[in-house]
Amino acid sequence: MKKKPHSTSHHGKKMGKEVWIGLAVIAVLALYFLGPLQDAFAPPAPVPTIIPTAITVATTPTPTEDPFWTKYPDLMVRLQQYQEDPFEIAKRRCDLPPQVYAEVPPFPEDFYVQKLLFHLGKISDTNYFGENYWKQPEWYPMFDESGCKLYQYPPTDRWAAVGYGTFPSEVIVLSRRNDEYETHFFIHSTWLVQTYQGMAFSVEYPPHGELKLSEFADGTRTVDVDPEETKKYFDVSVDPVDVLLEPAFPVFQSGWTQKITVKVRAKDVKPGRYIVGINITPPSGAKNDEWFYKYKLDYIGTGGGSIGQTWYTMFFEVT
Amino acid sequence: MVWKHFRLIVFVAAFIALAAMPLAEWANTAVIFNVPVDTGFTITLPLGAGEANASSASDPGPATADINFTCVTGTCTRVEPCLTTAFGGSCQAGAAVPIFQYTNAGNVNLSMTLIFNSSLPSGITVGVNSSASGVGNNAVTIGPEIPLNNSMEAMIFQELNTTASPACCSINVTLYANFTSVSGLVEQRLITHNSTNAN
Structure with missing residues (x-):
């Protein structure tokens, strides 16, 4: 038997090797498991x-x-x-008189950073962003590109009576068979609109939907589904149901854009892909009357039926 | 052998169990991906002098977004709509001053239809036409004038570009009404503007 050079340290040496192997395994596992999870579980970083x-x-x-x-x-x-x-983030890129923005919150210094993170999907939780972000017109696509110019040089021969938009207009939800969650979208008056627009939301179950600017993991964009099946599997509600959008011109009034919450409950859903949409409809009679008497000629009850895609479409992938 | 490495095995097993816990929690939560699509449109109406700040008796006064077709004789052809105002407001004037002008305020192409909410009064028909305006506007518009009623959506344009610059793009929509032996009525109908993103 070969003499062990340091018998007293043999046991310790052996344990040291185990520990090193253990630490190496931990390091590999930590990289494997925790790396991708850090973003998901870390509280929103300042x-x-x-x-x-x-x-x-x-x-x-x-x-x-x-x-x-x-x-x-x-x-x-x-x-x-x-x-x-320093980071081109502290000021608006659209050069307009401050009165235009007088009724929206002060412009955050990190606005463009946050906007990019939201638009890229790095931060999907809409609740993370306060009013000081999503009430800025710059939050929405196309304001800096084209809306800004419309404000700088508004048409002198026409006025914007009706106009609204939804952002985001579509969302992909990876859902468990039994699950509950909320999604959000913003409904906003579009550029130059001078009226108070009353509207409401309805839940729709379209048989067909197509992702416009995104796709599922397998590269497909369309979903065809039996609406009755979808209706059976998903309870969906919208809050608030009736909304009054305030004018966006010549001043962005405080309520020119509003956040809408969609609550979803998946009930023992058969794995697959489904679509649920939110459509814009005329407001309830009582609300319509209330707003009309308050704003009179400045009020328009808007909304109507829809064809094709709904105004806000949720594409569910249930596993 | 197993006993020899017992502590290591327990340690690694405990670690894997701990690591798997947050994984299980993650898998239990819906993951939501917002897609930055903004779907939106704007409709403008003619603005006559003074409507923005009516201040004298000659001004048309505050405008509504309502439009009206008026025929005092009961039989008229190609009556153009005007804004409903206190003192008579701006009117459509052919394609040069369309009653509706649509722009795409979002970042995906749009299509639009019009439909009345109920049937038109007897003796009245309405037609609709559209044309594209702006450099680079590839939207499909109406060729010959088509009827506007409550039974079929009138597709007034398809694939209207996003408005990358204010010069591009808009759709001019003109309406015309024909009256045949109609008398003594003031009727109101709603036009619904239906849009769909069409990318």
Whole structure:
């Protein structure tokens, strides 16, 4: 039998090996299990988590004083921009008089960061975003691109009487067979609309739906389903049912956009894909009368039937 | 052998069990992916001088979004609609001043239909026409004028682009009414604007 050089430490050495193996397994498992879960379980980080932390620029000398301007002009330009407007997030990109925004909350400094995270789906929980985000017109697609110009140069020969939109208009929900959850969307007056628009929501069970800007994991976009089956499996309610959208022109009034909650209960659903939609309908008679007498000529009861896709469509994948 | 590595095995097993707990919790929760589609439209109406801030007796006064077709003789052809105002307001003037102008306020293409909520009074028919306006506007519009009634949705345009710039794109919609021996009535109907995103 071969003599063990350090018999007294043999046991300890052996345990050390076990521990190292154990730690290695833990590390691999931790990477495997916890890596993808961190995002899902971490509480919403106080926003600027993606902001670079290595800030080394205290002051940027002018080009004439600083030799770096000769050596690294492109870098210096970027550093100067950084100092002037660190992340281009603190101000609106649309140049309009402040009165236009007087009735919406102050513009958050990290607005564009949060907007990007929402639009990319990095943060799907709509509750995470306060009114100070989603009441800004910039929250919605196309305001910076085209809506802004319409406000800067509104038409002089026409006025916007009716107009509304839903955002997001579609959502994919990966659901268990028995489950309860909420989804949300925003209903908003569209650019330049000057009227108070009354409307209501109804739950629809379309036989067919098509994802417009997204797809299921297998690449498919369409769902065909028996509406009666869907109705049997899902209890869906909308809150609030009646909504009054306030004007978006010339001032974005406080209620120009509103958050709608959709509560869903899945009841022993057969695995598969289903569609439930929310449509916009005329408001109830009582609400319509109330708003009409309050706003008179400025009020329009809107909404109507629908063809094709509903205004807000939930695509369920049940496993 | 098993006993030799007992502590390691227990340790790893305990770790896997702990790691699996949040996984099970995750699997028990619906996962929601919002898709950043904004579906929206705007309808504008003609704005006559003074309607924005009516201040004198000659002004038409505050406008409503209601429109009316008026025929005082009982028989008229191709009557154009006007806004219903206190003192007579802006009217459609052919394709140059359409009664409705639609723009796509969202980020997916739109299609639109019109329909009346109930049948028109006897002796009155309404027709609808549309045309696309704006550079790069590829929307499909109505060719010859088509009837507008309560029995069939009148498709007034399809695939209206998103409005990437204010110059593009809009749809001009004109309405015309024919009256044949109609007398002594003021009737009201609602037009429903039905839209569908059509990407």
